[in-house]
Every structure is written in structure tokens, then in C-alpha cells.
Amino acid sequence: QLQLQESGPGLVRPSETLSLSCTVSGASISSDDSCWGWIRQSPGKGLEWIGSIRSGGRTYYNPSLKSRVTTSIDTPKNQFSLQLRSVTAADTAVYFCARLAVSTREFDFWGQGTLVSVSS
């Protein structure tokens, strides 16, 4: 069974870079043109797609966050990562990683989520 687990600091200072990793178990992150993504939920708000990365390295970003986001894949560690630069309090959220089914474009497996607070 595919499992995903987010990890990273729970507190980031304003203007700094938020960095999270997602460790995948039960499947190779580089198999069969797989696609992986990051989604967040700010307090009291809905789900917001941040970005996705395919196993070959092609990336897709939410246009509203594109200037601050980078995603990458670490094949030996079977992980993918998120960097969000110049964070503000508005970036405080629960961050989820998930697998995106390439053929039908749904997130079929999710991590449990990790809360990241932006505060000085």
C-alpha cells in the first residue's frame, strides 16, 4: 500500500523559506511517469493546490504561487520536496503531499499533513 509522510519544520520566520519533504513508501517515486503534488489548507479555508512534479522532473505550479515555489524529486531517497520562498503569515497552513494519478488527474493517496506556522 502506498504511503506518504510529510516532514519539515513546524515554524518558519516571515520572509524566510519554507521547506518540506514527502517520503514515499510502497512504490518507487520514479516509476511509470508518476506525478506528485503539494496541497495546503490555511486555517478556516479550503484546499489549495500548490504544485506538482512528474517523475521525469516536469513541474506545474499554481499561477498565484508560481513566483515563490520550487518542487524537486530525490530519487535515491524516494522523496519529493517543496520550497516556498518569502513566506508571510498567509502561508500558515496544513501542508499535504499526495500522489496525482497521471491518466485521470486525481490525488489518490495523501499524507496526513503537517502544520507549518509562519511567525517571528
Add this chain to the structure above:
Amino acid sequence: QSALTQPPSASGSPGQSVTISCTGTSSDVGGYDFVSWYQHHPDKAPKLIIYGVTKRPSGVPDRFSGSKSGNTASLTVSGLQAEDEADYYCSSYGGSDNFVVFGGGTKVTVL
């Protein structure tokens, strides 16, 4: 990127049905059969309940069904049960420039 439009809330008594709409445009919902729905209980991971507009993943009860007409997709929960009380989100592929777009979410209350 504009979110898909969902009603903020919906409710029904146990055993009744509730239908949630998800309105987009011809560039997302109306343009592709890549609409999915997620059930989200607080402090848990969202759960995929419908993909490809109408398909149910293994293990999802057939009380959950999806459909689409034009630019609007719908999720129907039949035979409401207490455990169906949750937030529900739709999502659609929106082309290479709008790879994934979510709706604002609908809170379903079982009365």
C-alpha cells in the same frame, strides 16, 4: 487561478440524499472528464471518493455518485449517514496552465 464554485453548506437528515454542485468553466470542468471529489474530516487526510467524474475508488460505498453537465459537476450522497458529515471538495484538471484547481469546499451536516 479561480477556484471552482461550490455552495458553502448542505444538509440532510439520515437516510436522505444531498447533492453538491461544483461550477467551473469550459477550460476546466466543462473541458475535461477529470473531475474528482474528496471527503475531508477535520485533522485527517482528504479521501478520494470520486474520480473521472463518475468513478468510485475501491472501498467507497455506492451511496456516493458523481455526474457532470456542461460546466457543472455534482456529487450526490444518498442514504446519508452520520459519518458522512464532513467537508467535500471538488477538483478539476484545467489544462497545462491550470493543472489542478479545487473548489472552495462544502460542509455537509447530517441533521
